[in-house]
Amino acid sequence: MPSVPSVPPARRPPIRTAPGRSATSRALSALDAFDDGHRTLTLSAIARRAGLPVATAHRLVGELCGARLLHRRPDGRYEVGARVWQLGLLAPPTSLREAALPHLQDLVITTGRTVHLAVLEGPRALIVERLASSRTQSTRHSPGGYLPLHCTAVGKVLLAHAPPALCAEALRAPARYTDWTVTDPAVIRRQLAAIRAAGFAQTSQEHRRGTWSAAMPVTGPSGVVAALSVLAPLTAPRRADALSPLAAAAAALSATVLDLDLDGMTGEPAS
Incomplete structure (x- = not known):
């Protein structure tokens, strides 16, 4: 299979000026x-x-x-x-990060893997926190960075629960990052329906070669407010063993955020 050119990490493009701007x-x-x-x-x-x-x-x-x-x-x-x-520090993602840190730390210790916490920001996933241990999969993505929605586990979870208009925007022209990236919008929509039914997402080498990830939603009073994931190399044994502690961490964090004002980070259920 032909190799696919690497795609640089998503970054917020600088705003360009136009005549008459304030x-x-x-x-x-x-x-x-x-x-x-x-x-x-x-x-x-x-x-x-x-x-x-x-x-x-x-x-x-x-x-x-x-x-x-x-x-x-x-x-x-x-x-x-x-x-x-x-x-x-006054922004909702900061409150979410502070509430999540103990659960993320426990998840790193339990699984020995890199963990990501991300929220929906437009047609991308904003990384709120990333934690890793000395033996976990390295990652280029740091807090404040972005991940695509259509080909990462956290992104698919967020996209599965995003408003229909945002979902349509994210699937208008999905970028290919590796030979395994799914770019057919119809196929991705079927995946999103399966994610809503199963309660979690998994990806394998869709965004980065040699890696596997799984993610689950974090829910607040009004719906899904974030996605929590574990990342592992494909060569790691017993990758699926991370699903149980991931589910426990997502449930514990969901209970923790019930008292936080995170309504601005909540999407409507997709149709």
Whole structure:
């Protein structure tokens, strides 16, 4: 079977400017110039990645530094400021992460595998937390990163319970990541129906060669708010033994989040 070109990890694309954009939109474009691969940037790099004139970028960056949303380092480069972190702590995924950490730690110890907790954010899965032990499968994905919905276990669980419109958007043109990625929307829809019936999802080498993953939903008062998964190499023995502790962790976390305000992270059941 012919090899498939590797697809880079999904990252939030920088917002590009357009004539007549508001000051707020331009400021957000400057902040969006930063991502996991660009943690520090020069002023000219911010302007280029944000699609801003250098003079506009200079003014906006100065204002963002004054508000502690950006920080100017001694070497003249800029990085995200501490105030962004402080504001981020108020977001629902942070509350979910704090509630989930003990359960994720127990799951890592019990299974010896990498675990992911992810939530739905548009047509992608946002990684809220990732934990691993010294003998688990390595992963490129860190908290704050994104995973595709159609070919990862956490993504399939979230997609199975997503609103119909979002599901349609995610399946409009599914990307191929490996030779085993399922890209036929009709086949994926049948998988999603099976996931809703079974209560869990499994994938094998669909997003990354040599790996297997399983995921289960985390439910709140209004429905599915997150997906919890374990990741293992295909060569690992007794992979299916992770399903029982995964189910216990998902159930325990679901009980824990009942008192959290996570309504903004809940999708309507798919039809």
